[in-house]
Amino acid sequence: METKIMIVDDEPDIRAAVCTILEASGYGVLPVESGARCIEELEKGFRGVILMDVMMPEMDGWATTKKAIGKGLLEGNVVAMLTAKEDPDADLEEVAETVVNYIRKPFKPDMLVSTVGRYCRWLERDRNAHLAG
């Protein structure tokens, strides 16, 4: 099963739930517990859909996203924040071009599957366009 989704969340229960839901729909899921581990996997070449928790110790989801942008690691990825937090602060607009959605916990499994499926199709279309071009 090709790994297309990375769930970045410090809560084991959330990582387990996302893996269960998405793997049941045929997606390969890479669970990581911190922003630092997310950066590591991006540096190793992960490309796909990233579901990023906002509130994590040490490096939160916004800081992780900004760091990944700064390192040029998000090219070819779709990032959606997955969080229980309310509206983000206005000064986070610098990630607006990168973060396509803001999914609130608790989420409905069918919504998560359909949303992630759309983002996978976006990336597949881009990949196919490159192969054709």
Add this chain to the structure above:
Amino acid sequence: MGCNNLVIIGSSTGGPETVRRVLSRMPVLEACILIVQHMPRYVNESVRAEFAEETQMEVKLADDGMVLRHGLVIVARSDAHARLAANKVVQLVSGEKVNYVRPSVDVTMKSLRSIPRVNAIGVILTGMGADGAEGIRHMKGVGGVTISQDEASSVVYGMPKVAAATGCVDFILPPELIGSKITDLVKSWSNGVHLS
């Protein structure tokens, strides 16, 4: 055939889903719709295709020199600002990001001119930050009708909140009603009546 009716929609985080809901409520309009959606470059074509699934109007990614016409939906490309020349033609402009983004909603909206006269609607949908607020102020100033998304339906109530705070927004609505409002306004213009 010129384009006398123009709708400019600015949208960011959570926008691809929201724009689809707006478009789904519109018939083929006697208007050109220009959408500035913040997004990564490599999903431009996918997002365009999703928008096209929601409407009978033709949906194209913006090209430099593209002429506005009724029944056409133009989606701004990532990595270039989309300016309007004489309210008739799209100009793709490279250059610095504005409000941390390129394309910027402000740049597109502020390029609208009061002459030649055009019936215009400016819309701000869900998103982080403040892009589009100055554009809405400008559009109101040149005689346009302005709309922002309501808080309850916004994935992120950032851009619509700042736009509404300018005091230059005429209607605050959820996406489906935004689509209906645009339709009603354009139909009234086509019939020579001004609802605004």
